[in-house]
Amino acid sequence: MAEHDDRLAAFVREAAERFGIPGVAVGVWADGSERHACHGVTSLENPLPVTPRTLFVLGSVTKTLTATALVRLAEQGRVELDAPVRRYVPDLVLQDESAAARITVRNLLNHTAGLDWNLITDTGEGDDALAGFVAAMAELPLIAEPGARASYSQAGFNLAGRVVERVTGQTYEAAIASLLLEPLGMDESFFAPADVLTRRFAVGHNPDEAGELTVGRLWRGVRGNNPGGGLVSCVADQLRWARFQLGDGRTASGAPLLPTEALHRMREATVALRGSTLGDAIGLGWFLREVDGVRTVGHGGSANGQFAELLTVPERDFAVVTMANAGPNGLLFNQAVVRWALENHLGVVDRDPEPLPYDASRAGEAVGTYAIDAMLLTIATDGASLTMDVGIRPEIRAAADTELPADYLGAALGLLPGDGDDYLVTSGGLQGQRGFFTRDASGAITGVDLAGRLFTRVTPA
Template identity: 30%
Template sequence: EGMICSHAGNVKAVISKTRDARRPLRIVRRWILIFQMTPAILLAASAQVAPSQHTQGVADDLEQFVPAQMQKWKVPGVAIAVVQNGQVIYTHGFGLRDVKSNLPVTTKTIFAIGSISKSFTSLSMGMLNDEGKLDWDKPVRQYLPEFQMNDPVASERMTPRDLISHRLGLAGHDLIWYSSDFSREDMVRRLRFLQSDHDFRSGYRYNNLLVMTAGYLVGRVSGQSWEDFVRHRVFEPLQMNSSNFSVLDSQKSSDFSHPYRKDEHSGAVSEIPFHVMSAIGPAGSINSNVEDMARYAIFQLGKGKLGDRQLVSEANLSLNHTPQIPMPDGSRPQEIGPRSYAMGWVVSSYRGHPLWWHNGGIDGFYALLTLLPDQEFGLVILTNILDDNPVAEIVGYHMYDHLLGLDSIDWAKRFAELGEKQKAAEEQERKNELAEHKANTHPSHELKDYAGGYENPGYGVITIQPEGNGFSATLNKLSFALHHYEYDIFESPPDSTGAVDLGKLRFLTGMNGKIDSIAAPFEPDAPEIIFTRVPENPSPEQKK
């Protein structure tokens, strides 16, 4: 959503901003003469203005406003593209893509776009529907016979439309993909082990694993991988030549941004590692720059055509932007209309004007793609920091006011006030937790008795090793420390990237008096995840 900021639970900034279309886990669209231009002509539009009474002064406005917001919110680098009436009216890079080497952001700098990738998956599904290969409302099992959820009703009745629209109400379980190198096929198999506190089609709930399944379905139906389908059917015709599906490919480019985080206490900005997330790709792995995303925005604002070629039917492109499920209102400002989730897009309004958007956040990157379809206006904002970073929204709303000819609202002030309220609420929550904490308690066993492997068929294996007064632990490829909290409860501090906060794990004792399992509240919309001790020398039957 954002993952933007989110209901992702304990997998804090990264997953939460992937999760909630930021709360806004954020958006743009149209297509005409752009693709008849050479790239050089197209991108020379950097400071050019298209024929609209309100587009005058866009460059001067942004080149004063954006750096001020970057400085205020400590964002190292930002790239922006503005499109209107089928033209790119502005592109620009601000700040640094590599702070250590003092390298600037350009319009060619590649950033992760996170959950904006979902709209590429829904577009692909629409193309397959046009070909008669995929029915939006037939059971998923018609295409994936092995498909199985924990809920037998969901297993039988879930449709491709359900997979892409977050309307199922089922728990997201994001830590599975974030902590592991499980293949796409393996994660689809693991869905059957994932419980939820909510019933099938009970309402909006962001779910990356089901969008990943939609991409897996695209691959199965098309006879090629999701990546190959998107590359050949979307990237190539739209000349999105710099876009890719892995941060490993981004780093082979001569112009890519590094990811950064901001310390929540000191505000210091530091570089963090790239996070490879190939398997969850259809929900969030695409990387791009504002030149490519401007092309995509213009296409989305059109009727599915590239020149005389119909890439997707007008009906299916329109369906991608058609509400499927209302989203919770939360504390939205009065200028923002009620939100609904469509198919890879959020549908709302800004000061009475229809608005389509999606955002995306993952390990050190935050992106926003927004479209005002009635004005054929689109905005792409790519940034290289995730934490405490409302710059994309502030700039976006500021630009809407400018281009719609409306009195400007001080969104920077509003976001600052909101941030202070959130910090105060978090501080109060910490105080409440400290007040409830039972000091001077001890584990029930010696630390060595907790050591070993514990497995959950959905999540994988947690391995525990004593270290000092606590443990070092791993969940699949994710390493973390565990410190004693109270009794047999151990707590994991936030990791050094600020991305993951696993919270508290509870060790459980079996009837024989030995530690035999772990209860982990990894998913707020599901029962505790139970990891059962793996025997040191399992029998053949246990191995099976």
């Protein structure tokens, strides 16, 4: 065990320095024991050493709690996962009335509701923040019929959080605390800034125009986004969360929280994914992926200059949690740690596929601009390679009264074997990300999937 601890600490230190991350925290559960490795500082401006109890913004890892809370409410008979969302949120209004009436709770939890990624809207920090967000969803585009395909939606999970509120009569945050955090002893996991400010916490960092890391001034998102991305936690608590997910539904004290079969059903495939870094399929709130013949269950998350990853291997009673406080390389650091932990603890090797040689004809088909509600994705070619820029829409960035996450510019990508529509990002802050192009009946490319989100083509090159 001591040898494993030393090797983990050495790798974490080396990787943090290689990727230029100010502060990182890693936790591993393997062979029936827990180990941590932390390196660096919470902030370049106000540095404190990172420890296993240092709080990071987890971003979308929060979705796993929202999903588990709804499964627990379903087991209590208070929610039906296959019931229309309108049974619980009768005031839901979308651009398509038929879709609004048909979307189920399960559609929200496996990203098949047909909702676009999210709305950039601030509905305040009051207890009505989620109600306000749901009211604003009348402006949210739909990208598919409910149940037709998977497309990652933050808005869908915010709506799921509103279901939690309506069913429990509590705020989302209070309901998550009573349903999950308190019984599981996750005493270092919070949503409210006031709870975080009295403890040691990390801030995000992003490169400035000169490439120097600076503190991200938007520390966390708005309250209306809490169900899909607002949890602030530490590696010690996240290993508690992972161990619960690996277990039989009981808390550490032996008290029943969820029936074993209900907990394990969450990691059963409900919809397949194609060409996605997220996984091969989606369960309920979890992404499922086979790596080197072993089935993994996990979820990642990002905030402004902060990145988190949680991965479990149920058949081997294994989990790894990693957090980093700088973008864009925090994503690469977390990926490197997860791969190292899988290989060194389980002998499981995770490698990227090999792209095809550049094909000018196929590249030309993909060149153009693609969009979701808040972001643009531009694919270009210099005649020798394809590149991808992904970022906040300029008009949204210009109108924002606070700092927004940095854009990802100049990433190289290569097409993968098969039908030529799957791709791999081969350089830049998105390196290792996979996606695919969507075509219409005539064969023309109409969209591109990245990180599970469908960007719709708006212009050719």
